[in-house]
Amino acid sequence: LGLVSSFFLPLNRSRTCCIQVLSLIQLSLSLPLSLSRCFYPVFFHIQMLWELVLLGEALVVMAPSPAESSDTVLALVSCISPLRYCSDFRPYFTIHDSEFKEYTTRTQAPPSVILGVTNPFFAKTLQHWPHIIRIGDMKQAGEMAKQMKVKKLKNLKTLDSKPGVYSAYKPYLNKDEDIIKQLQKGVQQKRPSAAQNAILRRYFLELTQSFIIPLERYVASLMPLQKSISPWKSPPQLRPFVQQDFMKTLEKAGPQLTSRLKGDWIGLYRHFLKSSNFDGWFRNRRREMTQKLEALHLEALCEEVRRLTFFVLAREQLPVRPGTLAKLQAHIEAVILALPEDLQGILHKPSTP
Incomplete structure (x- = not known):
């Protein structure tokens, strides 16, 4: 991973090279990443860092090398897994990036992004960012015992x-x-x-799952009942996400059921619901649930078509007006032809009531 990261600087100066950088980042994300090594210099603060990443806060990682910069940024992004980090992140940000002026300006609040930098110049130009992580050489084991307290930003004045x-x-x-x-x-x-890495990964996983399970449970309750799905109507819509209703569910079915941690969980959820991570997560869940509803509606429609087909075949001798059953059969065929090929094959098979 460090070897991949070392290519970021020379590749960061043109559109073509930026595409190559993104490909390298994707490759990096697929490689094993040692969380214990990346968080070692600041492991007293891993829980706070988890919160900052979860909430999509603006973060800067100042590191001595491109490898340590990119590894730490990728470790931060992965610490909220299986929740997907939906904000921007730059494992190795340089003065040549097109957003350099935007990120270093003091006229507006920093965006929701995690930056990894190595140039000492950024210690001054990014001093206004709300959260800064400075890491030394990851090989210097003696640094660990000195990281007990979070320092004030005003102390970050010198290189x-x-x-x-x-x-x-x-x-x-x-x-x-x-x-x-x-x-x-x-x-x-x-x-x-x-072993250290496994402990840390399990800790982050359990913490994230404890946080996300109440949200999953509430969103699942927004699904309409299956009995409300009718082949004669459009698929029912998901009920809206109501923050106040969700908060009420936390009293009896909150993270306290799976996590021993105490604190202001309600405040954490309120902050999270305003973040891009929640927006991305909910968009994805709503898309999945909408597709599920459409699939159930399609199944109901197919079942009704099978019944109609049997009805036509069983009542060919009924005293109805000429052409009535033929028209019904034509409509059925039109519906079947509009379905996917695999379903067409199923519906064209002989059916039973």
Whole structure:
């Protein structure tokens, strides 16, 4: 991954090269990434960083090399998995990027993006960003014990500022001391990197799942009942997402059912519902559920066509006006021809009531 990252600077100066950079980033995301190594310099703050990424906050990672910059940004993006990070992120941002002026201006608030930088020039031009992570050489194990407190942004004035997290952010959730002790013990006992990485990934996964399950449960309740699906009507619509109704569900079916963490979960959800991560997640879930409704409606329509076909075949001798059954059969055939080929084959087979 570090080798891939080292190509970002020379490739970041033209449209063609930017496409190559995006391809490299996709490749990087598919490769194994050591969260424990990336978060090692600031692992006392992993829970706060999880919140910042979850909420789509503007983040800057200042690192000594392109490899460490890009690895850390990708680690941050992946820490809310299986929730997809829907804001922008730049594993290796340089002064040659087209958004350089936009991101360094002080006339407007920084956008929802995670930047990875190495140029010392950014220590000054991005000083107004709300959350800054400075990491030293990831090989320097001695840095770990010094990262106990989040530093104030006003302390980030010089180019030789110490590694750490610079932010005025106050986490919604209480710090999980257990995971910190577990990781510390692993360092002291020289636990294998793979084991440390597995612990950290499981921690992030369980934390994200505890947060997202109440949302999944509420959104699932927005689906109309299957009995409301009629072949004679358009597919029913999903009920709207009502924030107040969702918040009420948290009293009995909130994250407290699966997470031991205490804190202002309600405040965290309110903030999240305003983020691009929620917007992206809900758009995707609504699309999936709408497709499910359309599939169920299509199944109901197919079943009704089968019944009509049987009705026509069983009543060819009825005393109806000439051409009535023929017209009905023609309409049925028109409906069948409008369906996908696999369904056409099923409906053309002999049917039973």
